[in-house]
Amino acid sequence: MSKQNIYDNELFFENFKRLRGEELNFNDVIETPIILGMMPDLMDKKVLDIGCGMGQHAMQYIKMGAKSVLGIDISEKMLAFAKENNSAENIIYRRLAFEDLEEITETFDVITSSLAFDYVQDFGKLMKKIYNLLNVNGKIVFSMSHPISTAYDGVYDRYTRTENGKRLYANLHNYGIEGIRKIHWVVNGYELYHRTFSTLVNELVSAGFIIEECQESKLPEEIRKSNEDLFGGVIHQPDFIFFRCCK
Numbered sequence: 001m002s003k004q005n006i007y008d009n010e011l012f013f014e015n016f017k018r019l020r021g022e023e024l025n026f027n028d029v030i031e032t033p034i035i036l037g038m039m040p041d042l043m044d045k046k047v048l049d050i051g052c053g054m055g056q057h058a059m060q061y062i063k064m065g066a067k068s069v070l071g072i073d074i075s076e077k078m079l080a081f082a083k084e085n086n087s088a089e090n091i092i093y094r095r096l097a098f099e100d101l102e103e104i105t106e107t108f109d110v111i112t113s114s115l116a117f118d119y120v121q122d123f124g125k126l127m128k129k130i131y132n133l134l135n136v137n138g139k140i141v142f143s144m145s146h147p148i149s150t151a152y153d154g155v156y157d158r159y160t161r162t163e164n165g166k167r168l169y170a171n172l173h174n175y176g177i178e179g180i181r182k183i184h185w186v187v188n189g190y191e192l193y194h195r196t197f198s199t200l201v202n203e204l205v206s207a208g209f210i211i212e213e214c215q216e217s218k219l220p221e222e223i224r225k226s227n228e229d230l231f232g233g234v235i236h237q238p239d240f241i242f243f244r245c246c247k
Contacts, residue, residue, distance in 0.1 A: 027115070030219050031143055031240055032057070035114060038213055038244045040139050042066040045109040048133065050098050050142075051116025055082025058091050061112070070108075072096040101129040109135050113142040115240065118150070118192040121180075124203035131207045134247040140209065146216060146241040150194035151175035154183025159233060170237035200241070209245035216241055 035057075043065035049058050052071030061069050068090045073079050074097040082093050096103060098113075098120060111130050120126050130140055152158055153173040160169040178195045204211055216238035233239075 030217050030234070031115060032060075034215050034218070034240070034242050035112070035141060035143050036060060036064075038141050038215060038242055039064065039112070040110060040141070040244075042110060046070075046106075046135075048072070048104070048108040048111045050101075050111065050113040050130075051119075052082060052093065053078045053114065053116075055086030055091070055093065057112065057114050058082065058093075059086040059088065062088050062090060066090075066110075068092070070094065070104075070106075072098070072104075074098075098126060101126070101133060104133060107133055107135050107138075109138050111138070111140045113140075113144075115143050115145065117142060117144040121193060123193075123195060123200065124206060127203055127207035127209065131209065131247060136247065138247045139212075139244060140247075141242075141244045143240050143242045145192065146238040147175070147195060147197045147200070148172065148237045149239050150181060150192060152181065152183065154181065159236065167233050167236055170233065197241075200243075204243065204245055209247065211243060211245050213244040214242065 039061075042061055044067045045065075047058075047061050047066045047069045049061065049069055049071040052058050052073050053075075055071060058069045058071040069092070071079075071082060071091060071093045073082075073093070073095065076095060079093050079095055087093075098116065111134060117123065117126070134140065148170065151172045151174065156171065156173075158171060159167040160171060161167055175194075176196065178199065179193065180191055181194050182191050201211065217234055217240045218238075219234060
């Protein structure tokens with residue numbers, strides 16, 4: 001199973017860090033409010049954050065009362081940023097790919113992941129590993145790119161537009177063909193995996209999970225209308241999908 005580590009690409013990392021540093025970005029405005037709103041009570045809970053990135057969510061979970069957070073990521077650059085900017089005595093950061101979860105010997109009350117599962121080749125196998133790392137009645141809460149969003153070839157415009165550039169429709173490309181997609185995002189050759197919505201649901205169920213809640217990208221209408229250039233596509237296609245499941 002291949003392990004993607006695009007975030008240690010210097011050009012990608014610096015541009016990604018710049019995007020995250022902007023006041024309005026998809027992570028902070030859309031993804032974070034939804035995933036935090038779907039979290040169970042974290043008071044005194046042991047949390048595993050898979051693909052913890054820069055550590056923003058790990059710090060948020062501590063502020064929500066988590067007893068401890070183990071944040072894992074494959075990227076040395078991401079982990080270095082997390083340790084410098086989002087550290088606490090009850091947060092441990094560890095370099096580990098999600099393909100190697102079996103190396104973790106402890107179990108957790110809550111496992112979470114923010115936009116990292118786009119890079120997993122075998123989603124079903126990953127869900128089974130996560131199931132085994134959860135305590136009885138444990139929860140997994142995660143976000144990833146929406147199957148409609150990943151059904152894109154990266155060549156043509158994602159939207160059909162009017163002559164003045166207004167988005168009319170979101171374009172799909174080979175939605176029913178699952179597998180790796182290579183597009184331009186920050187750098188050329190950015191890789192992610194496309195799978196259908198039914199595959200996500202069926203592999204969660206096959207791993208043993210009970211799906212408690214599912215959400216799709218949304219944001220307040222006033223924010224969308226006042227930032228049409230950035231967020232105007234949200235009403236045509238959801239960028240992210242979110243699940244909360246119980247063991």
